[in-house]
Amino acid sequence: MKVTPWEVSGDVDYDKLIREFGVSKIDSSLLKRLEKHTGKTHFLLRRGIFFAHRDLKWILDEYERGNKFFLYTGRAPSGPVHIGHLMPWIFAKWLQDKFGVELWFQFPDEEKFLFKKDIEFGETQKWLGENMLDVIALGFDPKKTHFIIDTKDAGLMYREACKVAKKITFNMVKSSFGLDDSANIGQIFYTSMQAVPAFLPSVIKGKNIPCLIPHAIDQDPHFRLTRDILPKLGYYKPASIQCIFLPPLSGTEGKMSSSENSSIFTTDSPREVEAKIRKYAFSGGRDTLEEHRKKGGNPDVDVSFQYLRMFFEPDDKKLEQIEKDYRSGKLLTGELKEYLIKKINEFLKEHQKRREKAKTEINKFLFK
Amino acid sequence: MKVTPWEVSGDVDYDKLIREFGVSKIDSSLLKRLEKHTGKTHFLLRRGIFFAHRDLKWILDEYERGNKFFLYTGRAPSGPVHIGHLMPWIFAKWLQDKFGVELWFQFPDEEKFLFKKDIEFGETQKWLGENMLDVIALGFDPKKTHFIIDTKDAGLMYREACKVAKKITFNMVKSSFGLDDSANIGQIFYTSMQAVPAFLPSVIKGKNIPCLIPHAIDQDPHFRLTRDILPKLGYYKPASIQCIFLPPLSGTEGKMSSSENSSIFTTDSPREVEAKIRKYAFSGGRDTLEEHRKKGGNPDVDVSFQYLRMFFEPDDKKLEQIEKDYRSGKLLTGELKEYLIKKINEFLKEHQKRREKAKTEINKFLFK
Numbered sequence: 001m002k003v004t005p006w007e008v009s010g011d012v013d014y015d016k017l018i019r020e021f022g023v024s025k026i027d028s029s030l031l032k033r034l035e036k037h038t039g040k041t042h043f044l045l046r047r048g049i050f051f052a053h054r055d056l057k058w059i060l061d062e063y064e065r066g067n068k069f070f071l072y073t074g075r076a077p078s079g080p081v082h083i084g085h086l087m088p089w090i091f092a093k094w095l096q097d098k099f100g101v102e103l104w105f106q107f108p109d110e111e112k113f114l115f116k117k118d119i120e121f122g123e124t125q126k127w128l129g130e131n132m133l134d135v136i137a138l139g140f141d142p143k144k145t146h147f148i149i150d151t152k153d154a155g156l157m158y159r160e161a162c163k164v165a166k167k168i169t170f171n172m173v174k175s176s177f178g179l180d181d182s183a184n185i186g187q188i189f190y191t192s193m194q195a196v197p198a199f200l201p202s203v204i205k206g207k208n209i210p211c212l213i214p215h216a217i218d219q220d221p222h223f224r225l226t227r228d229i230l231p232k233l234g235y236y237k238p239a240s241i242q243c244i245f246l247p248p249l250s251g252t253e254g255k256m257s258s259s260e261n262s263s264i265f266t267t268d269s270p271r272e273v274e275a276k277i278r279k280y281a282f283s284g285g286r287d288t289l290e291e292h293r294k295k296g297g298n299p300d301v302d303v304s305f306q307y308l309r310m311f312f313e314p315d316d317k318k319l320e321q322i323e324k325d326y327r328s329g330k331l332l333t334g335e336l337k338e339y340l341i342k343k344i345n346e347f348l349k350e351h352q353k354r355r356e357k358a359k360t361e362i363n364k365f366l367f368k
Numbered sequence: 369m370k371v372t373p374w375e376v377s378g379d380v381d382y383d384k385l386i387r388e389f390g391v392s393k394i395d396s397s398l399l400k401r402l403e404k405h406t407g408k409t410h411f412l413l414r415r416g417i418f419f420a421h422r423d424l425k426w427i428l429d430e431y432e433r434g435n436k437f438f439l440y441t442g443r444a445p446s447g448p449v450h451i452g453h454l455m456p457w458i459f460a461k462w463l464q465d466k467f468g469v470e471l472w473f474q475f476p477d478e479e480k481f482l483f484k485k486d487i488e489f490g491e492t493q494k495w496l497g498e499n500m501l502d503v504i505a506l507g508f509d510p511k512k513t514h515f516i517i518d519t520k521d522a523g524l525m526y527r528e529a530c531k532v533a534k535k536i537t538f539n540m541v542k543s544s545f546g547l548d549d550s551a552n553i554g555q556i557f558y559t560s561m562q563a564v565p566a567f568l569p570s571v572i573k574g575k576n577i578p579c580l581i582p583h584a585i586d587q588d589p590h591f592r593l594t595r596d597i598l599p600k601l602g603y604y605k606p607a608s609i610q611c612i613f614l615p616p617l618s619g620t621e622g623k624m625s626s627s628e629n630s631s632i633f634t635t636d637s638p639r640e641v642e643a644k645i646r647k648y649a650f651s652g653g654r655d656t657l658e659e660h661r662k663k664g665g666n667p668d669v670d671v672s673f674q675y676l677r678m679f680f681e682p683d684d685k686k687l688e689q690i691e692k693d694y695r696s697g698k699l700l701t702g703e704l705k706e707y708l709i710k711k712i713n714e715f716l717k718e719h720q721k722r723r724e725k726a727k728t729e730i731n732k733f734l735f736k
Contacts (some may be wrong), residue, residue, distance in 0.1 A: 110530045121527060145475045151527035158522035159489060165554030170538065173553055185541055186533030189557035 003088065003218050004178065006115055008255045014051060014072045014217070016267065021220045023242055033060060038098040043314050044091050055239035058291070062210045063099065069210035071095055071103040072197045072238070075154060077127035078112030080121055080265045081134040082245035083311060083344070088214045091243065093138050095330040103140060105365075106197045107131065107149045114186040121151075129362075130270070132349070134266050135211065136358035136365060137351050145297040145347030148200070150193050160203060161192040167229045168192065176221045181286055195226040196237040211238040216245060216255075246310055249280035252301055266355065270345040277304065277341050284326070285333035296329035297336075312343035371586050371661040372546060375482055382419060382585070382612055391420040391610055401428060406466040411682050412459050414566045420585065422595070423607035430578045431467065431547045437578040439471040440606070445485055445495035446480030447626030449502040451679060451712070452614035456582045459611065461506050461581065464513070473503060473733075474565045482554040489519075497730075502634050504726035505719050505732060518561050521550045521735060526540045528571060529560040531615070535597045536560065544589045563594040566606040567680045579606040584613055584623075596622035614678055617648035621668055632684055634723065638713045645672065645709050650692070664697035665704075672701070672708045680711035707713065 001010035003017060018025055026045065034041055036279055037060070043352075044050050059069050073092050075085065096103050109124045132147060150157060173179055193262040198211045220242060227237040245255030249262045256263050257322055263274060284302030286292035299305035305326060313319045322339070324329035369378035370387060386393055394413065394616045397419075402409055405428070412418050427437050440458050443453065464471050472598070500515060518525060539557055541547055566579045582593055588610060595605040613623030618632045624631050630648040632641060652670030654660035667673035673694060681687045693699035 033590060109377050110527065114530060114534055121531070151530070154526035155523035156522060158526050159478065159519035162482060162519070162554045163489070165557065166482055166552050168553045169550050170553060170556060171549045174549065181539045181542065182537050184534050185538060185557050185560060186530045186537045188538060189533065193551060 005221060006248065008218050008245060009253070011253050012245060012255075017217055018052055021052075021217070023054055023217075023220065023240075024054055024056075026051055026056070026241075030056060032163055033057075037063070040095075042091060042094045043316065044087065044310075046316070047309060049087065049310050050214070050243045051089060052242040053240060054223075055067050055237060056212070056241055059239045061211055061213050066102055066209060067098070069212045069239070070101055072106065072211055072213045073103070073215055074106030074108060074197070075131050075135065076108045076111040076196075077124050077131045078116065079127055080267060081131055082182070082256050082258060082263040082265050082293050083307075083333045084256035084263070086134070086138065086266070087311065088243055089135060089217055091139055091241075092140075092214045093140055095212070096141060101144070102201065103137060103145045104197045104201060104367075105140075105145060105147050106194070107147060108190075108193060109152075110150050110186070110193070111190060113324055114184060114190055115147045117346075130364070132362055133355045133358040136361055137266075137354035140345075140356070141362065142364040143343075145365055147362075147365045148197060156367075157193060157196045157200065160196045160200060161189075163233055164195045164229050165189060165192040165228070167232050168225065172225065176225050191225055194222045195229065198223070198226050199230055199233065199235040208235055210236050213238050213240040213269050215240060215242060217242040218245070231284055244310075247303055247306060249276060249282065249303055251282040251303065252306065264344060266348065266351055268348060270341075270348075273343050273344050273348065277337050277344070281307075281337060281340070283333040283337075285336075286329075288333070292332060293329045296327045297331070297333060299323050299326045302326065302333070302336070306341065307340055312340060313345060372426060373587050373589055376586050376613060377621070377639060378690065379621050380613060380623075382618055385585055386420055388584070389420075389592065391585075391588065391608075393423055393426075394419055394421055394424070394609075398424060401425075405431070406462075410459060411648040411684065412462075412678075413651070414684070416612075417455065417678050417679060418582070418609055418611045420610040421441060421608060422591075423550050423605060424580070424609055427578055427580050427607045435578060436467070436469055437580045437607070438469055438569050440579050440581045441471070441583055442474030442476060442565070443503065444476045444479040445492050445502045446484065446500045447495055448635060449499050450624050451675075452624035452631070454502070454506065454634070455679065456584055457503060457506055457610055459580045459609075461508055463580070464509060464642050469512070470569065471508060471513045472565045472569060472735075473508075473513060473515050474562070475499065475515060475560075476561060477520075478518050478554070478561070479558060482558055482648070484550060489526065500730055500733070501723045501726040502719075504729055505616060505634075505722035507722070508733075509731065510732040513733055515730075515733045516565060516735045524735075525564045525568065528564045528568060528572050529557075531601055532563045532594070533557060533560040535600050536593065540593065544593050551576075559590050559593055562590045563569050563597065566591070566594050566599065567598055567603040571602055576603055578604050581606050581607060581608040583610060585610040586613070586623075612678075615671055615674060617650065618643060618672055619650040619671065620674065632712060634719055635718065636716060638709075638716075642709050645705050647706070649675075651701040651705075653704075654697075657700070660700060661697045664695045665699070665701060667691050667694045669695070672699070672704045675708055676711065680708060680715060683717065 001012050032042055069091050071087055107128055109128050112119055113121055113124050202209045223240050230237055248254055248256045262276055282303045284298035369380050399409055439460050441456055475496055477496050480487055481489055483490050570577045591608050599604055616622055616624045629643055650671040652666035
């Protein structure tokens with residue numbers, strides 16, 4: 001397996017990542033503690049999709065003594081948003097609602113420009129506009145949500161990034177990200193920009209505010225470095241909460257990617273979703289109907305089932321029944337796929353409606 | 369000798385620098401060609417203080433066919449301005465007047481923060497304000513002069529810097545500046561920001577405009593790299609014109625520095641100037657009055673004479689007479705120093721008056 005901020009491949013062993021990255025597993029006692037504040041926890045937590053954290057207990061300690069945190073997450077625009085991208089944002093929205101906190105949403109519009117050979121700023125700018133619509137469509141509170149765009153807001157961010165950069169040597173970047181001497185100097189500097197939203201609200205408000213970052217586990221190397229540096233600048237170490245990757249339709253290795261046509265994009269039509277799921281969704285079912293009825297399917301490797309578990313079936317009882325029926329052979333792959341198609345299309349219909357409406361709302365979210 | 373953008377020491381051999389850096393010497397035919405446009409050339413040119421260039425002939429070719437250039441120079445604020453700093457700016461002002469061109473003046477207020485251990489942004493910001501007064505005091509045309517400040521104008525500059533950065537590897541920075549793996553990632557990125565003003569006017573005006581950079585020779589590694597990159601982005605290679613260093617009072621090695629108390633600062637009082645010149649100015653005179661009268665002094669190593677030649681005595685005939693009298697022993701070191709003190713104080717009196725007035729003019733110069 002390979003897990004870096006720029007590449008995820010192979011069969012991801014999350015227990016190994018927990019050890020290697022040094023994050024902590026979210027256990028039942030932490031879930032119970034969260035429940036005190038949120039009521040029933042989000043299914044992404046209950047089902048272990050958000051599975052690890054750093055300093056989440058400290059965030060709750062501070063919250064309980066009246067010191068509210070803010071949320072920070074982001075999106076590097078370079079292509080369309082797929083459903084895998086939405087997971088941490090949906091979770092961030094839930095946290096915003098339950099804790100009544102601000103969200104600082106970073107659009108590092110230079111990142112993909114710096115890391116991908118063939119992409120120009122014109123293209124990242126186009127996707128920046130498109131991607132913002134998807135974020136807004138999830139229903140964030142515009143009064144509590146601030147979009148910051150690296151190139152546009154550099155007048156605010158670059159100075160802060162320099163403060164971070166002064167504390168990071170090339171040696172540190174080498175060991176954190178595996179960059180070498182052939183890396184371009186924008187790539188080398190970039191992690192300083194990704195660190196900034198973790199303390200920018202503290203700079204702006206002139207007081208130290210705890211930060212909680214919901215993110216997919218591949219981004220952890222950035223925030224590990226950020227955590228080392230921020231105390232040296234007089235700010236709290238940001239806390240974080242990590243989710244696993246939504247697998248690609250082709251199977252449970254790697255993660256869904258913008259560059260693959262088979263990914264489910266937020267702008268897909270019902271017919272496209274139908275075709276993609278039918279054609280590509282890796283099945284845990286048996287080769288023949290007879291064998292399936294007899295031996296049952298395997299939901300653990302069945303991508304359709306996993307999508308229901310990770311995203312489209314919030315109802316635990318319903319999910320349990322589906323799992324049982326699939327394992328027993330009562331539910332066929334085709335039926336499972338039809339159910340998933342229906343659920344995705346219900347979600348996307350609503351999302352696309354909100355996405356359309358979002359076109360007039362961008363201004364409310366831009367940080368000024 | 370050592371000549372980098374961050375350190376100048378030893379006995380600087382300019383002919384060696386010409387070979388090592390690959391710049392061209394300004395010869396008499398080029399001076400004659402300049403004269404066609406400027407009338408009598410500035411004494412900084414005539415006396416070989418501005419001694420080398422890159423592509424100055426091309427700048428004149430373009431100018432002669434109606435394609436005006438713009439000037440770019442700058443100042444990294446971290447301390448008071450001394451008279452050595454003023455040399456390239458005075459020359460830039462002369463070029464602005466003679467060619468009627470725009471000047472883009474960069475204040476990279478992050479540079480010294482990134483390269484010096486103990487300096488914070490609060491201090492660079494204080495000096496930024498002070499240093500701008502010295503630039504304005506030289507009489508630049510506010511309609512044709514634009515101050516850009518890296519951290520403040522990063523909203524405009526950072527994106528352009530990323531375009532440069534994408535074309536520069538750490539390997540290139542290593543060989544150009546001698547940085548190693550222990551360099552901080554802000555230092556590594558910095559040269560991209562210094563490249564930006566060489567094409568920013570072209571970006572803003574949406575057409576390719578030739579750029580001429582008057583600067584002290586130690587900054588050449590930045591612009592050598594800039595020249596390699598800009599054509600890859602579709603812009604002209606910037607041309608440049610280099611000056612030698614004003615020596616420190618202590619002798620003809622190294623260059624005058626902000627961090628030495630004995631430097632002549634633009635805010636020095638007449639009494640301070642008097643004391644510094646009397647106490648520190650290295651003399652090319654003889655040990656005794658008798659010996660001096662007999663054998664004469666050596667103006668080549670006499671700092672007072674060099675200051676007159678490089679800055680304070682624009683009158684060629686007068687300077688020639690002083691040199692002759694000093695070499696013959698007719699003029700004593702004490703007399704030479706008195707003359708220099710008088711000239712510096714005349715200059716500073718006027719400069720300080722204009723500097724005071726500049727306090728209400730900063731706004732006219734800031735790029736908006």
